[in-house]
Amino acid sequence: MQRRQRRRTGTIAAGSALGLTAVLGGCGLTGGSEDVTLKLVAAEYGDSAANSSQKYWSRVADSYESNHSGVKVDVTVYSWNDVDRKVKELVDAGQAPDMAQIGSYADYAAKNLLYQADDLLSISTQADFASQLATAGRVKDVQYGMPFAASTRLLFYNKGLFSKAGLTPPQTWKDLAADAAALKAEGVSYPYALPLGPEEAQAETMQWLLSGGGGYTDSFGTYGLDSTENVATFTWLKDELVDKGLTGPVAPGKLNRAAAFSAFADGDVGMLNGHPSLMKMAKKGGVDYGMVRMPGHNGPSKYSMGVADWMTAFKQNGHARQVGEFLDFVYSEENVLDFSREYDLLPVTNSASEAMSVGERDAGLKPFLDALPQSETYPVGRTSWAEVAAAVKKHIGEAVAPGSDPARVLGGLESTATKADSRS
Template sequence: MTLTLTGCGSGSGSDGEVTLKLIAADYGDSRSNGSQHYWDQLARAFEKKNPDIKIDVQVYSWTDVDKKVENLVKDGHAPDLAQIGAYADYAAKGKLYSADELLSIPTQADFTTSLAEAGEYHRVQYGMPFGASTRRLFYNKKLFAQAGITAPPQSWNDIARDAQLLKAHGVKMPFALPLGPEETQAETLMWLLSGGGGYTDSIGKYRIDSRENIKTFNWLKDDLVGKGLTGTDPAKLNREDAFQAFTEGKVGMLNGHPTLMKQAEDKGIDYGTVELPGINGKAKATMGVADWMMAFKQGGHRAEVGKFLDFVYSAKNVEEFSGEYGLLPVTTSASQAMLADDKYSKLHGFLKQLATAEFYPANKTSWPMVSKTIKARMGAAVGPRGNPAGVLTDLQNMADTADNAAQ
């Protein structure tokens, strides 16, 4: 739901009334459940309790929202609040309030620890988590039964064996591996984690060309793609298309996030989910993804912004938003409420993983460039002429250069 923005920056009316401008991303999959409805209801409820503060929300698609905020900031018309995909660039340029300048102590302390830490730039929290998700392996129960598979995979060997059985029974994509340009950085991180590696080490330095990461992509190239178990060229398969194929019953297994559950149920797919398999058992961690709320200093309404955010992050509001859009709560109080509610039982497996999930290095201003390059390169690395070690080494060198330039 993309609305036309007629003005930006906050303002004060003649009677002392303050209007806060918020640019937000759309989580809905149709006009009827677009995020504008959520924000309008939330804003009206807040204004009823705080008649001297008005909230003006404009919602944009994920395709447009980050660029919209970037252009507004560049033109000197930063919104008071933005709920988008990345915060580090703005924090590095001193444009954001820190979380402790805005939120009450109970509100800030309520953030899930792993998410709060992922929102830090130079050990100060500027990014306030808004929506979160983790990843699990999805499998088609009907296809598994037809292939004689009695239990979901727990290790890479299980994946390869099950994929061979699915292939033998005519499944078009035994394991869907979306390494196309849409979201390759996500699929890559899931596999790196399952192989005991990741994008960075324990102190936040890039380690893209680690021995573990090279081993992981060699296995994907030789034991999955090379044996025809992905059914299509991973470099040409986007996540959206992989999800679509799963909902059409053409995919045996794939890595997915909570939104895929509703998509599969709507198409009558009987599916199951398990923790990501690793080399010799469950992966050391799963991937977590968070979107971010941030507050710009330009408008100067720190107190009003803080009051609104305390309202936004109340347990009731966080739980309602997460439940509406199939996301995970970003606060401890809302997470506990969701875990205690059987209505959300299918999200419980994803939610229990959140505390130990590993996130993109979004606190690095170099990450957008690194992510863009991963999208462009990793799909070809597992192809017939691919060279995983060479690609990962090139990525490491590029990442180090970008990281050093950002210091």
């Protein structure tokens, strides 16, 4: 049979914000020996044509197809601004892809549109996932979201600015406020950059909530945005940083993460929370930087915020066996390492993490790798999270605005979360 020409299309834009035989024992798995074209929609992690995700996926697909006759992999890449919307449009039109590498999965799982990981992956592949990421991919103890890329956050500081002010990296909130005051006295534009703008406010918020002993949910998994700990955290932020003019010329509610990162790379920021991609930006800008764990009340925070992006597999086309075999290949140590190194992200498998932790070429990522086991992710297994995250992005900046009451703002967000949860 003539080999069909693979069609690959995609847009190039800046990204976010990471084989064994599949188990065949599940009920109702379909797929025979006839030619199959698997359609994959993926997100763009590159920042230029040279390192486009399209190139990565083309290499993976070509390598897989060379050893699997009769299977084609058709990959379409969209920017992070578009990929979740594009997949939703395809699903709503009854044209779901076989696989989608996107930012969430819970809504599709709730509608019974996704294969369970057990239906697809070999036992070896499933066992290789970092345990906390695999757990984060579950809905009611069933894994639907397969982690694909991960990152954690650390506190970056400008070594040159710290040296000039005679400072050492902070370990507590009190240290951070004192360092920020000293940096302000030296004329630093953003002593501590606090990006609570609509781009990614949910990330900065979660990092601070964790450092204050709280979080989006309590130990039972129930939303608790207005907990005593969370209110105390934002009250401290407002009183000790924002009201004292230590967060820079742009109001936190108007400052986006991308702008804060750019300001750090320009040498205008003393401290901010950052993920691995900030290392490359800082080096390109000639900024000598250091990284430490996020300060807490009495010492470095025990927990870091972790973020994962997800691979999902839709049932509509019935290609469970072929999808499973392809994903086993995608999650091989070699491929996970290639992706993580290309885009400065953390591997989602134990085997790749172990290789990276001892690799000299990966030394810059080791502090993030070390933080990953103690990281906590967003409550992405809840179908209400998308609505809650949108509300946080829109309103959390109000909690530190002049004359505001953090308890009132957090109480409003908790009300939104409770109502969203009741509808899910």
